[in-house]
Amino acid sequence: MTQAVQTAIQASAERLGPPVYQLRNVTRSFAAGRIKALDPVDLDLREGSFSAVIGPSGCGKSTLLKIMAGVTPPTTGSVMLYGSPVVGPRTEIGMMYQQATLFPWLTTIENVLLPIKIREGAAAATAKREQAQALLDLVGLTGFENVYPKQLSGGMAQRTSICRMLITEPQVLLLDEPFSALDELVRDFMNIELQRICMSRNATALLITHSIPEAVLLSDTVYVMSPRPGHFVEAVDIDLPRPRTLDMMTSPEFGEYVRHIRNRLDLEAASA
Amino acid sequence: MTMATERDLGRPVTVEPASFPETVWTEKVTIIDLIPRSVAMIGLLVIVLTLWWSVHHFQIVSRIILPSPQEVAADIIFVGKNLLSGGYMLAALWITTKEILFGFAIAIAIGFTLGVIVGETSFGERALLPYLVAIDTMPKVAFAPLFLAWLGFGIGSKVALAAFIATFPIVVGTAAGLHASDENARMMFKSLGATRWQTLFQMKIPTGLPHIFTGLKIGAVGVMAGAITAEFLGGGKGLGELIRVAASQLQTPRVFSLILYLSALGYLLFWLVVFAERRIVFWHRSTVAGIETRH
Numbered sequence: 001m002t003q004a005v006q007t008a009i010q011a012s013a014e015r016l017g018p019p020v021y022q023l024r025n026v027t028r029s030f031a032a033g034r035i036k037a038l039d040p041v042d043l044d045l046r047e048g049s050f051s052a053v054i055g056p057s058g059c060g061k062s063t064l065l066k067i068m069a070g071v072t073p074p075t076t077g078s079v080m081l082y083g084s085p086v087v088g089p090r091t092e093i094g095m096m097y098q099q100a101t102l103f104p105w106l107t108t109i110e111n112v113l114l115p116i117k118i119r120e121g122a123a124a125a126t127a128k129r130e131q132a133q134a135l136l137d138l139v140g141l142t143g144f145e146n147v148y149p150k151q152l153s154g155g156m157a158q159r160t161s162i163c164r165m166l167i168t169e170p171q172v173l174l175l176d177e178p179f180s181a182l183d184e185l186v187r188d189f190m191n192i193e194l195q196r197i198c199m200s201r202n203a204t205a206l207l208i209t210h211s212i213p214e215a216v217l218l219s220d221t222v223y224v225m226s227p228r229p230g231h232f233v234e235a236v237d238i239d240l241p242r243p244r245t246l247d248m249m250t251s252p253e254f255g256e257y258v259r260h261i262r263n264r265l266d267l268e269a270a271s272a
Numbered sequence: 273m274t275m276a277t278e279r280d281l282g283r284p285v286t287v288e289p290a291s292f293p294e295t296v297w298t299e300k301v302t303i304i305d306l307i308p309r310s311v312a313m314i315g316l317l318v319i320v321l322t323l324w325w326s327v328h329h330f331q332i333v334s335r336i337i338l339p340s341p342q343e344v345a346a347d348i349i350f351v352g353k354n355l356l357s358g359g360y361m362l363a364a365l366w367i368t369t370k371e372i373l374f375g376f377a378i379a380i381a382i383g384f385t386l387g388v389i390v391g392e393t394s395f396g397e398r399a400l401l402p403y404l405v406a407i408d409t410m411p412k413v414a415f416a417p418l419f420l421a422w423l424g425f426g427i428g429s430k431v432a433l434a435a436f437i438a439t440f441p442i443v444v445g446t447a448a449g450l451h452a453s454d455e456n457a458r459m460m461f462k463s464l465g466a467t468r469w470q471t472l473f474q475m476k477i478p479t480g481l482p483h484i485f486t487g488l489k490i491g492a493v494g495v496m497a498g499a500i501t502a503e504f505l506g507g508g509k510g511l512g513e514l515i516r517v518a519a520s521q522l523q524t525p526r527v528f529s530l531i532l533y534l535s536a537l538g539y540l541l542f543w544l545v546v547f548a549e550r551r552i553v554f555w556h557r558s559t560v561a562g563i564e565t566r567h
Contacts, residue, residue, distance in 0.1 A: 071462050089465040101456040104555035105478050118466045118474070148555060 017047030020172060020204045021068065026077035028063050029229075033075070036229035037063045040077065043223070043232070045172075045204050050195075052207040052215035054261065055225025056269060061208045064230070065176050068206070069093055081172065091119065094170030096178040100157035102149040102164075109136065109145040112163040119168070128167065135163040139193065155186040159193075166197065173198065173205040180210060188246055191218055195243060212265075216257045217244055224261060226268045234264050339525040347525040348532060355533070361514065365533065368510035371427055371499040372541060375434025379491055383439040384484070387446020391480075392472060401447075408440045413501045420506040429506050434498035438491035445487020449480020482556045485549040492545050496538040511537075 021043065028038040038060040045051055053061050066072035068079060070086045070093070079086040081093075102111045112132040117125040136145055139159040149157055158179060165173065178194075179187045195218055198205050209215050215222045216238055224234045238257055240248060248254050307315070321341050327333060328340040354361040389396035390404065416433050423429040453476050461471045477484075503512025511534050518526035 066459070069463050071459055089463050091465075093463070095460070095463050097456045097460065099454075099456050101454075101460055103457070103475070103478065114474075115464050118461070118464045118470055150555060 017049075019044045020047050020082060021045035021206075022078075022080040023068070024078050026064070026067060026074045026079060028060065028067060028072070029075045038067075038074075039226075039229040039231035041231055045206060047204055048202045049220045050198055050205045050207070050218055051221045051223060052209055052219040053223045053225060054209055054212060054215045054265070055230055056227050056265065057210070059225045059228050060230035061225060062176055065174050065206070065208055069095055069174050091168065092171045094165040094168055094173050096158075096161055096165050096173070096175045098177040098180055100149075100154075100161040102152075102157055102160055104149050107146050107148055108141065108152065108160050109133065111149065111160055112136065112167055115164060115168050132163065132167055135166055136160070139163060154182055155190065158182060158190060162190075162193070162197070171203060173203050175205060175207040177208055177210065179214075187214070192244075192246065194218065199243060212258050212261050213249060213254075216240075216254060216261070217246075217249060222257075222261060224264050224268070233268055236261055236264075336522055337524065339528065343525040344528045347529040351526070351529045351533060361511075364509055364511050364514050365537070367427065367508065368499060368503070368512065368534070369537060371430040371434055371502075371510060372495050372537070374427075374431045375499060376438060376492065376495045376541070378431065378435040379438035379442055379495060380488070382435070383442025383487065383491065384446050386439070387443045387484075387487075388450065388472075390443060391447035391450030392476070396447075404440070404443060408444075412437045412440075413498075416502050416505045419502065425506050425508060427508065430499050430502040430508060430510065433502040434495045437494040437498035441490035441494060442484070442487040445483045445485070445490070446480065449483030449487075450476045451480075452483055453479040481553045482549075485545065485553060488545050488549075489542065492541045493538065496534070496541070500534065 023041055023043040026038065026041045026043075027036070029036045041064060053064065055061050063072065067074045068081075068086065070079075070088045070090055073087075081090055102108075103114070106114065109129065109132050112135065113125040113128060116128050133145060136142065139162055141156060141159055141163070144152065144156065149160070152160065158181075161178075175194075179190045182190065191214060194205075197203070207215065207218060219238050222236045222238060223232045224236065225231065226233050236257065240253065240257075324338075325341050328335065328338055351361060355365060356362075386396075386400070386404070390401050391397075413433070415436060416429075419429040419432040419436070423432055450472075457475055457479065458471070461475050466474070499510070500512040500515075502508075503510045504516050507513055511530055515527055515530045515534070518524075518530065
């Protein structure tokens with residue numbers, strides 16, 4: 001299985017840009033090492049690539065993402081972003097979560113501007129108002145900038161949270177099951193939006209997901225994780241042309257990728 | 273073949289024959305649920321007053337102990353006139369109002385500060401909270417003699433007991449409010465590199481406002497109890513003292529009417545808090561005893 005990972009890394013190295021994220025031997029354990037949340041993980045994310053991590057619940061996917069975001073420290077190993085160690089939150093990173101996490105006392109546009117307000121102050125946030133408006137227009141929320149989140153649907157709330165992630169112009173996107181709370185129709189639409197945004201900005205993205213089709217649809221590489229303590233058991237390169245479309249989801253190749261990953265997950269679940 | 277069931281679908285969707293009885297039915301509604309709120313309230317009042325009147329009329333209990341509704345009504349008007357003409361009762365009402373407002377203000381200041389210390393710092397949670405819980409379980413009116421001994425028979429001792437009683441629910445509300453933020457919100461602020469103050473003021477306190485206002489509402493009720501208890505025990509010139517004097521002279525109609533005016537004062541304070549809550553916590557529907565207040 002290490003071989004498979006190595007091959008995948010080499011294969012993507014030929015295709016894509018320089019490494020952005022580099023993880024070596026990253027682990028996380030609790031209770032003085034007695035409970036392991038994450039077995040050693042090695043990972044390279046190359047510039048402009050889209051990767052997905054898929055695995056069963058509680059396998060440590062979210063822990064991995066938190067470590068990469070500099071929110072949780074690793075127990076061992078090193079995390080490098082653009083050549084410098086990640087030892088805390090970094091401004092290059094933009095994050096999205098399963099819940100939109102909009103604050104009900106802020107209007108849509110104030111929610112979008114919140115990262116600027118926190119990092120650079122209220123004056124800087126006011127100065128960026130036009131950019132925030134442009135982002136809201138881009139995701140089809142024109143006219144909703146001054147309403148409160150209570151009046152937004154689930155899909156609109158997640159689109160607002162995309163804008164909040166993009167307002168800081170992050171080069172790296174860490175996505176923790178961003179659309180899993182949405183219904184399937186909205187979710188497909190949002191995934192295509194996400195692809196468009198990533199491609200237009202040449203952003204490097206890592207997606208945590210439970211959905212195999214979603215992972216295949218969006219990713220250049222899908223990393224399959226074992227049950228707890230999680231580690232990568234296979235890196236599956238998805239060789240489908242870009243931009244990906246929802247139509248591709250019915251193609252035989254797509255089905256083959258999905259089947260392969262599902263079998264791999266079942267195998268791990270059975271041996272656990 | 274034409275069928276009624278074809279409608280706009282362009283193909284038959286049901287199997288013939290389509291002859292069924294109408295199955296329209298209504299949900300059961302009890303008559304009591306159909307009564308408007310105002311009618312229900314007035315109706316209940318009429319029932320209670322009638323019962324009261326009967327007890328008095330048929331002398332089920334001594335008339336000295338229980339005055340008639342008419343006597344109480346007459347006294348309510350008498351007290352009202354005295355208040356409006358700026359008589360000694362107005363002065364008493366003003367003193368009690370001052371005690372309540374000062375007591376509440378002090379309770380908010382101390383309660384909020386302690387609540388933030390308990391909810392935000394591990395020192396507060398580990399060292400301070402156990403003592404606060406211990407004091408909170410005590411019957412706080414038992415401290416009244418102590419406050420009287422320390423602060424004398426003036427307004428100070430009344431303010432102190434009122435504040436003392438109202439502080440604890442505000443501490444609890446604030447501390448609980450600061451823990452109300454969810455994991456995602458905290459992670460988001462952390463990942464943005466927010467400082468502790470930014471997280472506190474821009475996320476934790478706004479998130480906790482509904483809890484804080486719950487504490488304030490309980491405190492607003494407590495502050496009344498504190499002020500009146502202290503007046504009963506320590507004299508002074510407030511409404512509580514008037515009630516005590518009237519009761520000792522067996523002027524029961526006066527006791528009833530003064531209690532009514534006192535309730536109006538408490539009611540006013542309570543709704544002042546609810547009003548503030550609606551303005552400040554506009555995104556959250558405030559409730560009284562679990563029932564939504566109208567927006």
